[in-house]
Amino acid sequence: MMGTAVFYLVAVVGVVSALAAISHKNPVVNVLSLVVTLFCIAVSYALLGAEFLAAAQILVYAGAILVLFLFVVMLLGAPEEPPAGERRPFQRVAGLALAGIAAAGSIAVLAGIRAAAPAGAVRGTAEALGRLLVGPYLFAFEFISVLLLAALVGALMLVKRKH
Amino acid sequence: MLDLLWLVPALPLAGALVLLGGGLRFGKRTTTAVGVGSVGLALAAVAAILVQYAGMHGETVARHVFNWISAGDVTVDFALRLDPLSAVMLSFVTLVGFVIHVYSIGYMHTEGDRAYARFFAYLNLFMFAMLTLVLGANLVVMFIGWEGVGLCSYLLIGFYFDKEYCAAAGIKAFVVNRIGDFGFLLAIFWAFKVFGTVDFSGMAAALAADPARYAAAVTPIALLLFVGAVGKSAQLPLYVWLPDAMAGPTPVSALIHAATMVTAGVYVVVRCNFIYRLSPTALLVVAAVGGVTALFAATIGLAQNDIKKVLAYSTVSQLGYMFLAAGAGAFAGGIFHVFTHAFFKACLFLGAGSVIHACSGEQDMRKMGGLARKIPVTYWTFMVATLALCGIPPFAGFFSKDEILGRVFAAGAGNLNGFGASYLVLWVLGLAAAFLTAFYMFRAVYMTFHGEFRGTPEQWHHVHESPGSMTWPLKILAVGSAVVGLLGVGRAITFGTDLNWFEGFLHRVAPTVEVEHAPSLGTEWVLILLSVAVAVAGILLARRFYFGAEAFVAPRRIAERAPVLYAAVANKYYVDEAYDRAIVRPLGKLAHFSWKGIDTIAIDGTLNASAFFTEIAGDLLRFLQTGNVRNYALFVLGGALAAAAWLLL
Amino acid sequence: MTVPTTHFVIFAALLFAIGAAGVLVRRSGISILLGIELMLNAANLALVAFGRQHGQLDAQVFVFFVMAVAAAEVAVGLALLVAIFRKQRSIDVDRLNVMRW
Numbered sequence: 084m085m086g087t088a089v090f091y092l093v094a095v096v097g098v099v100s101a102l103a104a105i106s107h108k109n110p111v112v113n114v115l116s117l118v119v120t121l122f123c124i125a126v127s128y129a130l131l132g133a134e135f136l137a138a139a140q141i142l143v144y145a146g147a148i149l150v151l152f153l154f155v156v157m158l159l160g161a162p163e164e165p166p167a168g169e170r171r172p173f174q175r176v177a178g179l180a181l182a183g184i185a186a187a188g189s190i191a192v193l194a195g196i197r198a199a200a201p202a203g204a205v206r207g208t209a210e211a212l213g214r215l216l217v218g219p220y221l222f223a224f225e226f227i228s229v230l231l232l233a234a235l236v237g238a239l240m241l242v243k244r245k246h
Numbered sequence: 247m248l249d250l251l252w253l254v255p256a257l258p259l260a261g262a263l264v265l266l267g268g269g270l271r272f273g274k275r276t277t278t279a280v281g282v283g284s285v286g287l288a289l290a291a292v293a294a295i296l297v298q299y300a301g302m303h304g305e306t307v308a309r310h311v312f313n314w315i316s317a318g319d320v321t322v323d324f325a326l327r328l329d330p331l332s333a334v335m336l337s338f339v340t341l342v343g344f345v346i347h348v349y350s351i352g353y354m355h356t357e358g359d360r361a362y363a364r365f366f367a368y369l370n371l372f373m374f375a376m377l378t379l380v381l382g383a384n385l386v387v388m389f390i391g392w393e394g395v396g397l398c399s400y401l402l403i404g405f406y407f408d409k410e411y412c413a414a415a416g417i418k419a420f421v422v423n424r425i426g427d428f429g430f431l432l433a434i435f436w437a438f439k440v441f442g443t444v445d446f447s448g449m450a451a452a453l454a455a456d457p458a459r460y461a462a463a464v465t466p467i468a469l470l471l472f473v474g475a476v477g478k479s480a481q482l483p484l485y486v487w488l489p490d491a492m493a494g495p496t497p498v499s500a501l502i503h504a505a506t507m508v509t510a511g512v513y514v515v516v517r518c519n520f521i522y523r524l525s526p527t528a529l530l531v532v533a534a535v536g537g538v539t540a541l542f543a544a545t546i547g548l549a550q551n552d553i554k555k556v557l558a559y560s561t562v563s564q565l566g567y568m569f570l571a572a573g574a575g576a577f578a579g580g581i582f583h584v585f586t587h588a589f590f591k592a593c594l595f596l597g598a599g600s601v602i603h604a605c606s607g608e609q610d611m612r613k614m615g616g617l618a619r620k621i622p623v624t625y626w627t628f629m630v631a632t633l634a635l636c637g638i639p640p641f642a643g644f645f646s647k648d649e650i651l652g653r654v655f656a657a658g659a660g661n662l663n664g665f666g667a668s669y670l671v672l673w674v675l676g677l678a679a680a681f682l683t684a685f686y687m688f689r690a691v692y693m694t695f696h697g698e699f700r701g702t703p704e705q706w707h708h709v710h711e712s713p714g715s716m717t718w719p720l721k722i723l724a725v726g727s728a729v730v731g732l733l734g735v736g737r738a739i740t741f742g743t744d745l746n747w748f749e750g751f752l753h754r755v756a757p758t759v760e761v762e763h764a765p766s767l768g769t770e771w772v773l774i775l776l777s778v779a780v781a782v783a784g785i786l787l788a789r790r791f792y793f794g795a796e797a798f799v800a801p802r803r804i805a806e807r808a809p810v811l812y813a814a815v816a817n818k819y820y821v822d823e824a825y826d827r828a829i830v831r832p833l834g835k836l837a838h839f840s841w842k843g844i845d846t847i848a849i850d851g852t853l854n855a856s857a858f859f860t861e862i863a864g865d866l867l868r869f870l871q872t873g874n875v876r877n878y879a880l881f882v883l884g885g886a887l888a889a890a891a892w893l894l895l
Numbered sequence: 896m897t898v899p900t901t902h903f904v905i906f907a908a909l910l911f912a913i914g915a916a917g918v919l920v921r922r923s924g925i926s927i928l929l930g931i932e933l934m935l936n937a938a939n940l941a942l943v944a945f946g947r948q949h950g951q952l953d954a955q956v957f958v959f960f961v962m963a964v965a966a967a968e969v970a971v972g973l974a975l976l977v978a979i980f981r982k983q984r985s986i987d988v989d990r991l992n993v994m995r996w
Contacts, residue, residue, distance in 0.1 A: 090898045094906045101910050101933055105917030110925055117929055120910070124936050127903060131947045133955050136939075143962055148932070148969050155973045156925060159980050174876055178919025181883050186912035188887070192894060193901045193908065201900060201947050207955040215956050227963045234967030238974035875988045876927075880919055 086130050097123030110156045114149055121145045133207040248295060251309045251326050254336070255381060257288040258373035265367035270360050277359070281366030282347045285373055289344045292336050295328070304330045304754045306447065308383050315386070322444065327383035331755045334581060334748075335380040335513060338588045341726075342505045343373050345719040349596050350497040352715035353603060365405065365495065372398035376506050380513065385434045385444040388514070392430065392478065395507040396423045402502060403494040415493040422487040426477015430514075433470035436463065450520040457524055468521050468528035471514055472535075479511025479565045482539045486822055488562055492554040496599030499554060504561050504591035509584045512568040516577045519756045523575065526663035529759075533573020533654070537672035537679075540566030542819075544682035548689070549816040552609045553598045556690045560635065561591060563679055567650050570676055574669060575662060575759025576653035578752040582734045583650055585748070586642035589730055590634035593723035597628035600712045600720065601694060605705060611693040613705075618695035620709045623717045625695050627724035632691055634727040636684040636781045642731035644778070649736050651676050651777050652770055653758070659769075660761025677780055684784025692792035739774065903944035911937035924976045924986035928969065935965050 097120045104116035125140035205211075216224045261284025265277060272280070299307070306329040315322040328336075347369060354365050375394025382388035396419075404416025434444055440463040441449045453460055475481070480488035491503045502508070515522060515532060522528050540563045547559035564587050571580035602609055604621050618625040634641035637648065651673060656662075658670035699706045711717065734748030744750070749758065765773075791800045805812040814820065872878075910933055917930030939958045946954025980986050 087898050090902070094902075097906065098909050098913070101913045104933065105913055105921065105926065105930055110923065113926060113929055117933065120933065121936060124910075124940050127906070127940055128943055130898065131903065131943050133943050133946075133958075136943065136955055136958055139959065139962060143966065144932075144936070148966055151969060151973060152925065152929065155976065158977070159925075159986065174874075174880060175920050177880055178876070178883075179916055181880065181887065182912045182916035182919065185883070185887055185915060186909055188891070189908035189912070190905055193905050196901050198900050198948065201897060201950070205947065205950050205952055207952055211952055212955055212959065215952055216959070220956055223960060227960055231963060231967050234970045238970045241971070241974035241978045875991060876919055876922070883915055883919065 090127065090130055093123040093126045097127075111153065114152045114156060117152075118145050118149050121149070132205060135207050135209045135212050248298060248307055248328065249309065250291060251295065251307070251328060251381065252311050253291050254288050254295070254340070255326075255374050255377040257284045257291065258370040258377065260284060262367050262370035262374060265363050265370065268363070270363040270367065272359070272363050274355070274359055274362055277363045277366050278351055281363075281370055282344075282351065284370055285340070285344045285347045288373065288377070289340045292340045296333060296337060299328060299333055304751060306755070308447065319442065320438070322384060322386045324387055325383035325445075326381040326387075327446065328381065329755045330751045331513075331517060331581065332380050334585060334752065335509075336377070338585055339376055339380060339506050340373075342588050342592050342723070343376070343501060345722055346497050346501040346505075346592060346596065349500075349599070349716050349719040350495075352713045353497055353599055354495065361405075365402075368398055368401045368405070369498075369501070372402070372502060372507070376510075379510055383445060383447070385437060385446075388517075389430065389434060392474070392510060392514075393427065395502070395510060396420065396427065396478070399423070399491065399502050399507055402498040403491045405494050405498065409493075412493040415487075415490040419487040419491050422484050423477050426474045426484055426511075429470045429473025429477070430475075433467050433474065436467050436470060440467070446517065449518075453520055453524065461524070464521055465525040465527050468518070468525045469531060471518055471521070472528065472532055475511030475514050475569075476535065477511075478514075479508050479569070480562050481511070481535050481566060481569060482542060483821075485539065485543065485562045486825060489555055489558040489818070492552070492558050496554065496595060496602060499558070500592045500595030500599065503558065504595050505588040508561060508565055509568070509588070512565065512572060512580055512584050515569070515572045516581050516756050519572075519577045522572070523759055526665065529573050529575060529663065530665050530668060531573070532569050533657075533669065533672055536566040536569025536571075536573055537654075537675040538566070539563065540570060540679040541675045541682070542566075544679040544686065545815055546818050547686040548682060549812065550686075551612050553601060553611050553614075553690060553694060554595070554609055556611075556686060557591070557594055557598055560594075560683060560687065563683060564591065564635070566679070567647065567676065570654055570672060571650040574650075574654045574657040574672075575761075576650065576657075577756035578734075578749040578758055579646070579649040579653050581752060581756065582748050583646035585733075586634065586646040586727070586730055589723055589726035590631040590641075590643055593627055593631035593720060593727050594635065596716070596720055596723065597624050597631065600624040600716055601628075603712050603716070604709045605701065606708055608701065608705065611690060613701040614694045614699070615697040615701075616695070616699045617709065621711045623711060623720060627717075627720040628695070629691065630724040631727045632687045634731075635687055636785065637680060637777060638781055638785075639778060640728075640731065642727050642729070645731035645734050645736060645739075647680065648739075648774055648777055649734065651680070652736060652765075652773050655773055656761050656765050659765055660763045662759065662761050677777065680777055681780045681784045684781040685788045688785045688788035689792050692788060696793055736770075736774075900944050900948045904941050907937040907941040907944065909937075910934075910940070922987050922989050924979070924988055927988065928972050928976070931972075932965065932969070935961060 100116045100119035100123070104113050104120060107113050107116065121140060121144045125137045125145070128134075128137035128140055261280050264280050264284075265272065306327065309326045309328070311324045311326060313321075314324040347366075350365065350369065354362055357365065372395060375391045375398055377391070379388055379391025379395060382391055400416045400420040403419050404413045406412045407416070437449060438444050440460055441452045443449060443452070453464075477484045488503055488508065492499055494503075522532070543559045543562035543566060547556050547563065550556045550559060564583070568580045568583050568587070571577075571583060600621065601614070601617060601624060604617065604624070605614060608614065630641065634643040637644045639645075654669055654673045654676060658666050658668075658673050660666070662669060699709075734746050736746060790796075792798065817823075870881075914930045914933030914935075914937060917933065918927050921927055921930065939961055942954045942958050942961075946952065976986050979991065983990060
């Protein structure tokens with residue numbers, strides 16, 4: 084019962100802070116709201132038995148990625164929404180409509196599903212995931228490291244000042 | 247040496263490639279060395295080959311050069327074949343060709359360097375094509391040469407392409423030849439379908455093994471081949487290109503339109519005699535077309551005033567004789583006439599060229615006369631060749647023409663294939679043509695060389711004998727015209743002793759179709775005397791009409807008495823006009839309709855319409871391409887949702 | 896009693912829709928990247944929920960990979976934004992129309 088209550092609490096908080104993350108004018112507020120949402124998702128992971136992912140979510144996402152965002156926001160020194168240039172009212176209306184359709188549609192579809200109870204708690208501990216990563220997924224795991232290296236080099240190349 | 251057979255066509259080809267590859271930029275000296283030298287070397291090679299071949303008793307030598315086509319059942323090798331028939335052709339084609347090359351050095355020396363080089367390049371290319379045609383061991387290789395000589399003929403007739411009538415004559419020759427080539431191609435396809443090979447030996451072997459099996463196919467193949475021969479050898483009804491071909495330089499007329507290329511049709515018929523001899527119908531058609539053409543062209547020759555046109559119609563007429571011989575089964579006799587004709591007709595054309603050269607380009611015999619005094623070498627050589635053409639003994643033409651008329655008469659009297667009466671009629675036509683030939687040739691001689699000069703005094707002053715490079719070929723060919731007939735002395739002349747080396751030599755590849763009841767020796771002698779008498783009568787009539795004080799009086803009176811007939815003959819029976827009305831103009835209208843109606847409106851319209859609608863669609867759709875990232879993201883999400891909806895619903 | 900899988904998925908769907916709206920509506924490059932992060936996380940959450948439904952750990956491995964890819968994407972994306980900002984003193988994506996027809 085405790086877990087159920089916690090889920091609905093974090094769900095509500097997560098959705099509200101997600102709305103703030105995309106709608107607030109101040110980019111710093113946006114980023115920090117997203118941190119809250121990501122934290123809520125981390126709690127959900129924990130409730131789903133994915134302990135390692137919950138920790139990684141907080142460390143990698145909230146801790147590293149969003150700090151990087153914050154850092155760029157500060158660096159660019161453009162906290163406010165850029166001055167209105169080309170107005171596209173249709174884009175705004177259509178975007179919101181499509182997003183609304185997506186949300187309403189998925190809720191409508193999902194609400195109608197009477198799924199069986201979950202097969203059982205498989206705990207995603209660091210050990211269990213680690214065995215999978217260096218076992219069947221070894222190649223993908225190694226490949227991800229190459230991808231990260233490529234992204235690192237690419238980012239460096241992009242921001243390097245040309246002489 | 248026989249292994250070097252491929253050198254014979256390859257040498258002139260190399261010459262042509264060097265001249266064309268050099269961009270026609272060589273000086274006259276280099277061009278002469280390359281152009282004449284290559285043919286000279288080919289002549290030397292031919293001489294060496296023939297000397298060796300002489301000791302081989304006429305066996306067939308085939309030399310495989312390379313695999314050309316090999317696809318499924320179709321195998322065509324580029325192979326050359328030396329047998330008595332191709333050996334004979336080879337000998338005079340290279341000899342006459344070389345002589346004419348030498349003659350061209352003098353005749354073309356007034357041209358610019360570039361035109362000079364172009365001329366020799368085409369001439370060498372022609373030699374290559376003609377030698378390929380002669381040596382080809384199958385119909386397809388022969389067809390390369392066949393088309394090659396057609397192409398060179400077009401190029402050389404239109405040599406002075408800046409003159410409109412020359413270009414038109416070139417096109418006319420090409421188009422008319424194409425009609426014949428179409429028949430030739432169909433014959434090749436048909437032969438391949440029936441025999442499974444286009445090799446002469448292969449086809450001959452198949453026919454010899456089982457004639458009954460191919461009985462149905464023999465006549466159509468023979469007739470289609472003959473369609474090709476009619477186009478190339480200028481027979482009725484496709485002869486119209488040859489007189490116009492005189493627009494080319496005179497050595498070209500001599501080489502291509504008298505001595506070699508036009509004989510290709512006769513060569514094909516004789517080469518394929520193993521097909522023709524099995525088809526009485528085809529033989530009769532060949533003989534009939536030849537006989538009628540011989541007389542028809544001879545009558546037109548009566549009223550021509552251009553010296554080259556006279557010779558052109560005479561060529562058409564003599565080619566008719568050759569087909570007449572082949573059609574009567576005297577294949578060797580036909581080739582013998584090809585052989586002798588090559589000498590005297592080349593000599594006549596080169597003589598005419600020398601006359602034209604002397605008269606500063608004048609070709610109208612009405613403005614000549616009395617030239618014998620100023621250009622004696624030309625006169626005497628022309629005279630020898632004319633006597634040969636008229637069939638006066640002992641010149642070459644007498645033996646070959648007499649052989650033909652004798653064989654046709656024999657075919658008629660011996661009722662060959664049951665068509666005896668037809669052959670007798672054709673014999674009469676041939677005899678009449680012999681009379682007319684003698685008449686119009688001596689008309690030309692008298693108008694050109696005798697009487698008073700009818701041009702301007704300046705022209706008369708300018709008349710001069712041609713240089714040595716032109717007179718020596720004339721002398722060589724005149725000697726040839728006088729003596730080559732001795733190679734094929736008919737049996738009757740020697741009172742039954744067989745001295746006919748020519749026919750004996752060809753017997754292996756082209757045996758004469760023998761009739762059951764050969765005419766007696768006495769009959770043959772009567773025939774010989776008759777044909778000589780007819781020729782002499784023609785000469786005497788020409789002398790009466792065009793020589794001495796009363797020259798031109800009688801012809802004028804005839805023209806006045808029968809104006810319609812005279813106009814018809816002088817205008818070549820309006821055949822060109824009739825073709826123009828009946829074929830050329832309707833075709834032109836059809837082409838115009840295809841262009842303006844079908845092509846411009848229907849085809850172009852469809853294309854333009856589709857292009858127009860594509861452009862409109864593009865103009866409208868490009869507004870989707872906003873260049874805005876978020877806009878694209880919107881489309882992506884919309885698409886993703888649509889896809890999801892389609893999957894779920 | 897545990898929370899049904901569908902509720903987790905509905906939560907994820909809502910987050911995804913909100914993220915998509917952010918991508919489509921905002922013009923600031925940073926906000927668009929944030930929206931993309933939100934969508935990625937929503938997908939991750941759905942994955943983990945489905946994984947639990949089937950009693951498998953592979954879904955969690957995938958989520959782990961997605962996180963790594965997201966980190967790479969953010970690094971490159973932010974570097975692009977910095978480069979663009981240097982070029983035209985703005986991160987408004989609507990102004991990125993240099994290559995438009």
